[in-house]
Amino acid sequence: MARLLRSFRKTLTLNPQIHIQQQRLCISHPPIIISRRTYISEMRKEAFEGNISRLLRNEIQYEIQSSSSSKPPTNKFGSFMVDGRPGERWITLNRQFADENIKVEVTMFDGAAPAPKASGGVANSDEVQLHITLIVNIYKGDGGVLEIMCSAWPDSIEIKRLFVRAGKDTPAExxxxPDFEELDDELQDGLYDFLDARGIDNKLATYLHxxxxxKDKTELIGWMEKVKSFIEKK
Structure with missing residues (x-):
């Protein structure tokens, strides 16, 4: 028996390849517990992504159904042609007025303020009016550009500031x-009349809102569809 054990030990000593082959066998065939863990991890990942996909699908359906009764606005307002610029946070309005080219760049909703109190009543503290920023550019040939910054509330246009850019010679800053409110009251009224004559008035503010x-709802649906498509991609 002792001779048999000595012979077996000698065989292991003289043949190290046997030990190496055993190690390779263990590496190429890992314990089944690792495969189970990987499988469980994949199942959890698919369940998690499937839940997100389901939630997004429900939100998309809700937004589509809630907007089905509302008629989309036209891409023309008065003499302005409207470029909705899908996928962007801006839209652009263009028109010709006499010898002027007028371009109005408009943000999506970018702020809010408490709703004004109704006459004789008290406004609900939860009620707000949304804010839109307008940048009005009025071009007169080579005479530079008059740029007017405005706020558009649900039923009114409010001028904030204006200055002239003289083409390539305009300084970087x-x-x-001054702030518009610092100007003489009569001058303020004259500048509002100047914009009104060019179709930039309270009716335009209502249309833009x-x-x-x-657009806000359309962009939201598009954003959710892109996220859902990415999550579901294999």
Whole structure:
């Protein structure tokens, strides 16, 4: 018996390849517990992604159904042609007025303020009015550009600031003048009349709020569809 054990030990000593082959066998065939863990991890990942996909699908259906009764605004308002720029946070309005080219760049909703109190009543503290920013650019040939920054509330346009950019010679940080409210009252009224004559008035503010409500929902649905598509991608 002792001779048999000595012979077996000698065989292991003289043949190290046997030990190496055993190690390779263990590496190429890992314990089944690792495979089970990987399988469980994949199942959890698929369940998690499937839940996100389901939630997004429900949200998309809800938004589509809630907007089915609302009529989308037209891409024309008065003399302005409207470029909705799908997928972007801006839209652009363009028109010609006499010898002027007018371009208005408009944000989606970018702020809010408490709703004004109704006459004789108290406003609900939860009620707000949404804010839209307008950048009005009025071009007169080579005479530079008059740029007017405005706020559009649900039923009114409010001028904030204006200055002239003289083409290529405009400084990187031009003097933009005082705040509009610091100007003489008569001058303020004259500048509002100047914009009104060019179709930039309270009716335009109302139209833009209607347009942006529709765009906001359309962009939200598109965003959710892109996220859902990415999650479901194999």
């Amino acid at each position: 031009p003097y933009a003048g 209607q347009y942006m409500k529709h």
